[in-house]
Amino acid sequence: MEADRREFLKQTGLLLVLTGAAAQAWDFVLAGEPEKAPTYKLLDHWWAMAMDIRKCIGCGNCVRACKTENGVLLEPDCFRTWVERYHVHPDDPEHPEVDSPNGGYDGFPEKYKAGDGSKNFFVPKMCNHCAHSPCVQVCPVGATFESPDGVVLVDKTYCLGCRYCVQACPYGCRYIDPRTETVDKCSLCYHRITKGLTTACCEVCPMGARKLGDLKDPKDPIHDFLKDHMIHVLKPEMATGAKAYYNGLDGSVR
Amino acid sequence: MESLLHSVQGYIYPDELQLQWSILIVLYPFITGLVAGAFILASLERVFNVEAVKPTYRLALLTALAFMIVAPLPLQLHLGHPERSFEMYLTPHTTSAMAMFGFVYLWYLMVVLVLEIWLDFRKDIVLMARASTGLKRALYRAMALGSDNISERSLRIDDKVGKFITIVGIPSAILLHGYVGFIFGSVKANPWWSSALMPVVFIFSAMVSGIALVLLLYQFVSWYRKTAVDMPCLDTIARYLLYAFIIDFSLEMLDLVHRIYEADESFKTLDFMVHTKLYFSQIILQIIVGTLLPIGLLALVQLVKLTEQARRAIYGAAGLLTLVGIFAMRWNVVIGGQLFSKSLLGYTTYKMGLWTREGLLPAIILLILPFVILYILVKLLPPWDEARDAEATRAER
Amino acid sequence: MREWLRDREHLVRMGILFAGALAVFLVVRAVMVPKDFGTYGHFRTGALADNMAHPLVFAGRQACGDCHDDIVASRKGSKHEQIGCEACHGALEAHASADDPSALKPKLPDVKTICLVCHRENVAKPAGFPQVDPKDHGDGGPCTSCHNPHHPEIS
Incomplete structure (x- = not known):
């Protein structure tokens, strides 16, 4: 066991040099849990989300699973x-x-009522994990950031709670967690996707109406999704580089 | 929470239910505006040689300092983690307007205000150190940095350096408040804020509010100290207030006309808001009571020959109304910008707390605090010319 | 030099005070900035690990299939084949990662309500999606009296 661990440390050390994921792996090593150190390569991914409005049935599974997975408060203004x-x-x-x-x-x-001549549909919403996030731009201290693999994350130990990012997000995807007095938002289940799992919302969506995609993986089905459908993002005029791609997005959607 | 949910009209994104920036963030641009405005008024005398406003020069400087000391407090009180605010100095994010606050603030407070006041009051400080004893003497000695030199030449040098700092100070004051405007004007997600005119409007409204404040303070101080009001000085300040106000109002109207004419996708939503939730604070308080009325009063003085008594009454009323108007303007920017949903489909309501950390009471305290600080500053460094002469004679004795 | 300094000494003192404050600031800053700040961008690199460290709650269908391969096989070709197990059975990482999973048996979903989460009639649902009004469809009993949730088609 002891020898294994030493061997592991050595390998991890190698990994550190090779991937440059030094600080993260090292945190686990220091915590005495080197076995949990990520083999995940930060620079090999570029995450996005494929949403299909034609498939969404409004069951709410994603909303419930997200709150469960991420310990989000059940308050009506924390999503x-x-x-x-x-x-x-x-x-x-x-x-x-x-x-x-x-x-x-x-x-x-x-x-x-059916047959009243109206058009009715559901639209799932979440953080767009913008490549040019207005929220990241305005954070005064670097407590929210675009990770090298394309996820907009929050550093809860560093956030001042100034709320400027909440103001800057055009999509209303951020809120203040009253427990920590820091900002909170979709992390694209970073703890899951870095372990090879999909996000909680995608995991439980019965229709496959939302699918996590890795744009750097040439074999990822998201490429076909983007190629085979008429794709739109929310508020393209904001030029945020939004990476939540919608199929069947009606012009009326804000 | 429940009552908030019921006060929602139309559709808002669920996370938009509560306003993020409270009355404290209304105070912040209001207070920094007073600082910038008071400083710019003070510098009129120094840089542009407007002799008439000289009686208010030192009072304006101390007023600016008193408000500047209070300026960061509403921000601190509003943060979820005030103890982390020093991170703004450790890892300032260069793309964030807010990150620059720490540096702009320190620059303005220390390099501009403190240095200028120190240079200008240095002779008084040294004289007071000479004239007093004990702890008081030690305090003034420390403030003089242990120097006892008030030779003609040293004061001349001080004056030159002071003038240079004032010249640096004017762009700094504009930077300070223009940048506060930029914090709002650069938020592209918010059509109520996003405007290149915002910083400019903020600068001119800052000048308006700062001049009005000094106009009021000067009258109050004269009444309190039972000294004669220098009427040419008061008339000049009032005239500058009118000019600044006309420019400010024109800019705001330009913004308004532009919005109405362009009538982009956000227009109907914002227009509805102005006619409902913001009607009182925007149309009534800001535009009619807080802008048109004081402009009318100040213009009246220019057009009609009035007695000294009447002019002073008008200046007092116009000054007060101006401050109300500018406060309403800050309110309408900060609060108004959060009342509508970014979906442009609905509205929420601002429920102001009373005793809460971000409630009305802390706001009132934060508005009184600068006057307390000013009182202490005035006791410490009397800005009156007579005081200077009296100290000089006492020190000589 | 001394002559030059004589009437500027107080300014020099003020200058030294400012320089000292600046030096103190720079030292404090150097000490206090997190060491791992700025490796990949303007943030603390450790924040990535913090985000990764969040515990799992949903195990993911792969983990379910590792043990319940019989169920996976029974769903082959069904309209429900692509649905994740935890969409109906709830979050089960605690069960999946337990030393003795049988000790932490998940509760069976309530078949009177779980089906309707998706299949209750709603005009906003996409056309063609099977949806029912429970008042008109079935005899009021549990859906499972006619449908097998893992293979819901009535042959």
Whole structure:
């Protein structure tokens, strides 16, 4: 056992040099858990999300799973992901009627009637993990950042709680966690995707309406998704480099 | 929380329910604006040789310092982790307007205000050190940095350095407040804030509020000390207030006309907000009571020949209304910018706490605090000319 | 030199005070900036590890299949084949990673409600998605009296 550990440390050391993931692996080593040190290579990934509005059934599984997986408060204003229901009249597409009762956590009780000439659909929302994140741009201290693998993360031990990033996010994806008085947001389940798992929301989506994708992996199905569909991102005029790609996104969606 | 949910109109993103920036963040641009404005007024005398405003020069400087000391407090109080705020100095993020606050603040407080005040009051400090004893003497000695030299030549040098600092100070004051405007103006996600005019509007409204504050303080101090008001001085300040106000109002109207004419996707949402939730604070308080009325009053003095008594009454009223108007303007920017959803489909409500950390009471205390500090500063460094002469005679004795 | 200094001495003192404060600031800064700051960008590299260190709650379908390969096989070709186990059975990392998983047996989903989470009629659902009004569909009993949730098609 002891020898194994030493061997491991040596290998880890090698890994450190090779991947440059020094500090992270080292944290585990110092914590006496070198076996947990990541073999994940930071620079080999570029994460994105593929969302298919044509598939979303508004079941709310993603919302519930996200809160469970990430210990998000059950408050009605703490969501890392949520689902919106759109009700659009074809003659007034600029003024859709939208609701998201408790973020879709409890599902969507029927509200509209079939055959009234309207268009109805669900839109799952989450952090877009923008490549040029306005939230990261405004953070005064570097407590929120774009990771080298394309995920916008928060350093909870470093965040001042100034809330500037909440103001800067065009998509309303950030909130203040009252327990820590720091900002909180979707981490793209960083603890899962770096272990080869998919995000909690994707794991439980019964329709495959959202799929995690690695744009640096040429074999990832996301490339086909992007190629075979008419793709749109939210608020493209913001030029945020959003990486949540939507198929079937209606022009009325904000 | 429940009541907040019920106060939502239309659709807002779920995480937008609560406002993130409270009345404390309204205070922040209000207070820094007073600092910048008071300083710019003070520098009129020094740099542009406007002799008439001289009686208020030193009072304006001390006022700027008193407010500057308080300026970061609302920010600190509002942070989730005030104890981490020093990170702004450790790892300032160069792309963040807010990160520059620490440096702009320190530069302005230490290099501009403290140095300028020190140079200007140095003779007084030395004289007071000579005239006093014990602890008081030690304090003034420390403030004089142990120097006892107030020779003609040294004071001339001080004056030259002071003038240089004032010249550096004007762009610094503009930077200080223009940058506060930039913090809001650069948020592209928020159509109510995002505007290149925002920093400029902030600078001119800062000048307006700072001048109004000094105008009021000078009258109050004269009344309190039972000294004669220098009317040419008061008239000049009021005239500058009017000019600055006209520019400020024109810029704000330009912004408004531009928005109405462009009528982009956010327009209907914002227009609705101005006519409902912001109607009182924007249309009534800011524009009618806080801008048009004081501009009208100040213009009246220019057009009609009035008695000294009447002019002083008008200046007092106009100054107060101006401060109300500028405060309302800060409120409408900061709070108004958070009342509508970034989905442009709905509105939330600001519920101000009373005794809470970010409530009304701390805000009131933070607004009183600068006056307490100013009182102490004035006791420590009397800005009146008579005081200087009296100290000089006492020291000679 | 001395003559030059005589009337500027207080300024020099102030200058020294400022320089001293600046030096203290630089030293404090050098000491206090986290050592791992800035390796990959303007952030603390350790924050990556902090984010990775969050515990798992959902095990992921791979982990379920490791033991329950019979169920995986029974779902082959079914309309529900692609659905993750935990979509219905809930988060089960505690079960999957337990030394004795049988000691931490997950509760079976309530078949009267779980199916309706997805299949209750709603006009916003995509056309073609099988959806029912429980008042008109079935006899009020559990869905499982007719449908096998792992293979729901009625042949």
